[in-house]
Amino acid sequence: MNLHGRTIHELHQMLVDREISSFELTQLVYAQIDRVEEKTAAYLTLTRDLALQQARAADERLRDGRDATPLTGIPIALKDVLCVRDVQSTAGSQILKGFVPPYNATVVERLDREGAVFLGKTNCDEFAMGSSNENSGYRPVHNPWDLDRVPGGSSGGSAAAVAAGEAIAALGSDTGGSIRQPAALTGIVGMKPTYGRVSRYGLIAFASSLDQVGPMTRDVTDCALLLQVIAGHDPMDSTSSPRPVPDYLAQLASGVKGMRLGVPREYFVSGMEPGVEAAVRAAIRTLEQQGASIEEVSLPNSAYALPAYYIIAPAEASSNLARYDGARYGFQDGSGRTVIEEYQATRQHGFGQEVKRRIMLGTYALSAGYYDAYYLKAQKVRTLIIEDFKRAFEKVDALLGATSPTVAFPLGAKTADPLAMYLNDIITIPGNLGNVCGISVPCGLAGGLPVGLQVIAPGFREEVALRVAFAYESASGFHNAHSPLLEAAVA
Amino acid sequence: MPEPESELSSAEVEHVARLARLGITAEEVTRYRDQLRNILAHINALNQADTSQVPATAHPLEERNVMRADEVRPCLSVEDALRNAPKVDGAYFKVKAIQE
Numbered sequence: 001m002n003l004h005g006r007t008i009h010e011l012h013q014m015l016v017d018r019e020i021s022s023f024e025l026t027q028l029v030y031a032q033i034d035r036v037e038e039k040t041a042a043y044l045t046l047t048r049d050l051a052l053q054q055a056r057a058a059d060e061r062l063r064d065g066r067d068a069t070p071l072t073g074i075p076i077a078l079k080d081v082l083c084v085r086d087v088q089s090t091a092g093s094q095i096l097k098g099f100v101p102p103y104n105a106t107v108v109e110r111l112d113r114e115g116a117v118f119l120g121k122t123n124c125d126e127f128a129m130g131s132s133n134e135n136s137g138y139r140p141v142h143n144p145w146d147l148d149r150v151p152g153g154s155s156g157g158s159a160a161a162v163a164a165g166e167a168i169a170a171l172g173s174d175t176g177g178s179i180r181q182p183a184a185l186t187g188i189v190g191m192k193p194t195y196g197r198v199s200r201y202g203l204i205a206f207a208s209s210l211d212q213v214g215p216m217t218r219d220v221t222d223c224a225l226l227l228q229v230i231a232g233h234d235p236m237d238s239t240s241s242p243r244p245v246p247d248y249l250a251q252l253a254s255g256v257k258g259m260r261l262g263v264p265r266e267y268f269v270s271g272m273e274p275g276v277e278a279a280v281r282a283a284i285r286t287l288e289q290q291g292a293s294i295e296e297v298s299l300p301n302s303a304y305a306l307p308a309y310y311i312i313a314p315a316e317a318s319s320n321l322a323r324y325d326g327a328r329y330g331f332q333d334g335s336g337r338t339v340i341e342e343y344q345a346t347r348q349h350g351f352g353q354e355v356k357r358r359i360m361l362g363t364y365a366l367s368a369g370y371y372d373a374y375y376l377k378a379q380k381v382r383t384l385i386i387e388d389f390k391r392a393f394e395k396v397d398a399l400l401g402a403t404s405p406t407v408a409f410p411l412g413a414k415t416a417d418p419l420a421m422y423l424n425d426i427i428t429i430p431g432n433l434g435n436v437c438g439i440s441v442p443c444g445l446a447g448g449l450p451v452g453l454q455v456i457a458p459g460f461r462e463e464v465a466l467r468v469a470f471a472y473e474s475a476s477g478f479h480n481a482h483s484p485l486l487e488a489a490v491a
Numbered sequence: 492m493p494e495p496e497s498e499l500s501s502a503e504v505e506h507v508a509r510l511a512r513l514g515i516t517a518e519e520v521t522r523y524r525d526q527l528r529n530i531l532a533h534i535n536a537l538n539q540a541d542t543s544q545v546p547a548t549a550h551p552l553e554e555r556n557v558m559r560a561d562e563v564r565p566c567l568s569v570e571d572a573l574r575n576a577p578k579v580d581g582a583y584f585k586v587k588a589i590q591e
Contacts, residue, residue, distance in 0.1 A: 102571040195551045209550055238557040239550075307534040318511060325512075327586045329575035339587045340512065348514030356513055360504070360523055361530060363511040374534070379547035381540050386548060418526055419533055435551040 004165045004489040008222040022058040022073025029075045032165045042160040046120040054117045072115035077167035080121040083202040091204040092124040094137040095350030096330045105202025107230045123157030128206045131424035135354040144483035149408040152182030159186040165486040169217040175210045177428025180440040184403035184452025190216045191439040194459040196241035199234030207316035210432045219479045220470040224248035256471040257291030262396035266302035272405040275446025280402045283443040283453040299388040304381045305430040311378035318362030389434040393458045403440040403452035441469040442478040
């Protein structure tokens with residue numbers, strides 16, 4: 001019986017029916033990790049002993065039958081920006097090398113309570129700053145579809161792990177597209193929930209008004225299952241919303257008949273690859289055939305999203321990353337004579353180039369004389385982007401577009417030009433600034449590489465995005481396409 | 492007040508690095524200056540947006556003043572809090588001299 005490539009919901013049924021045990025399943029996933037990890041570099045830390053211990057406990061729970069949940073016994077990977085008690089958590093940075101958190105992130109705690117199995121910590125761009133995973137402070141991740149290409153970023157390790165069969169599902173984090181873009185580039189499903197939907201407690205901070213944790217999965221049903229567990233108010237995060245969490249599975253299969261779906265004309269940006277545009281246009285036709293009415297809409301301030309983001313996110317990051325001083329945890333340089341020199345040396349040698357670039361940009365934008373021109377201006381532009389979405393959602397239920405303007409690009413192709421790298425997130429960033437939710441779902445291949453369809457729904461209407469994505473997935477079946485690395489295991 | 496439109500200078504890069512407590516080499520000053528100039532030129536597109544009639548969004552949530560009861564609850568032990576520290580002295584983090 002071959003279990004590679006199966007989903008959470010399929011495996012849950014098999015676990016409940018005792019066709020397999022969680023222990024066997026976990027060992028099987030580690031066997032795939034042993035086969036392909038050398039090629040993908042999806043993980044920074046593997047937690048084999050912890051996982052097998054959790055799997056044994058899950059098997060007892062499943063035998064007992066009473067409190068088994070859809071995630072009990074399911075092997076899951078966690079992006080390295082999430083704190084896991086007693087497990088090294090570095091956010092992909094050398095400055096946090098050796099840091100072992102004394103507590104769990106709330107999302108980790110919740111998965112643990114459900115009886116999920118933690119495979120390890122996945123590789124990512126340092127402090128989640130990047131769109132290719134080449135900013136990892138350790139090693140770049142390789143795309144399981146083509147090992148010479150990037151998996152996207154910053155949650156590239158989580159994406160590669162799911163796409164290569166090195167995890168059944170994973171958690172990532174998304175500040176400007178860091179879940180959706182790598183999901184698109186590796187042919188999996190990835191969702192950025194609305195800001196405030198999921199607790200950020202124990203998520204190593206990048207930009208605190210934008211960061212959200214979200215699911216990265218093989219299909220939309222799994223995405224709904226994972227979101228169900230991590231969503232909801234957390235007393236440890238005052239910015240997590242007290243709004244009730246709906247049942248994400250209840251309306252999943254309701255279809256799109258009668259729904260109004262908008263296509264923002266600004267999202268077909270110049271520089272979009274023809275193969276990507278063709279796949280996305282075909283996906284939109286599929287949803288029309290399923291009974292949705294499609295109309296063109298305009299989000300006129302979209303072009304300002306990228307420049308506004310590259311003020312707001314670095315400004316917040318420069319403040320958040322001030323805590324890395326080498327005194328309390330992580331790397332300490334040791335060469336400074338005074339405390340200030342020590343800070344400077346530790347931060348110079350502990351942070352990578354992109355992180356330093358963004359700290360400088362953010363510090364500059366917040367410094368005396370520039371605050372009004374940059375930070376305040378960007379926050380006003382953020383209001384314009386929020387209003388764009390509000391107006392569009394008066395007319396339509398959800399928006400459709402590409403997730404990324406390109407398919408996965410070769411490693412090294414954009415590393416010399418930071419601005420070219422930033423442009424990868426041009427159609428995901430508005431969703432973070434606009435405080436809406438978005439999901440990327442596989443919509444075919446262009447030149448043999450995966451393309452993602454992005455479905456954007458209003459804030460706190462994740463069930464709408466999931467429903468549209470599920471209708472598309474069911475009609476297209478593109479989620480069944482596997483990367484060569486996973487295909488080899490399935491065969 | 493300096494003009495944001497004016498080109499970023501090496502001296503400004505050094506000043507910003509000092510503010511951010513980032514050690515920086517001469518080679519990095521030049522590289523960051525050129526890269527940041529390029530990024531800022533792109534960011535200056537924001538000036539075309541008419542924001543005269545809109546308030547700033549400082550935070551995306553509508554919730555305000557989240558309150559809770561002022562009760563003592565369990566927290567990290569001193570031992571746990573110091574576990575990751577490079578240097579400790581008793582129950583304290585140990586740092587280099589504040590003044591020479």
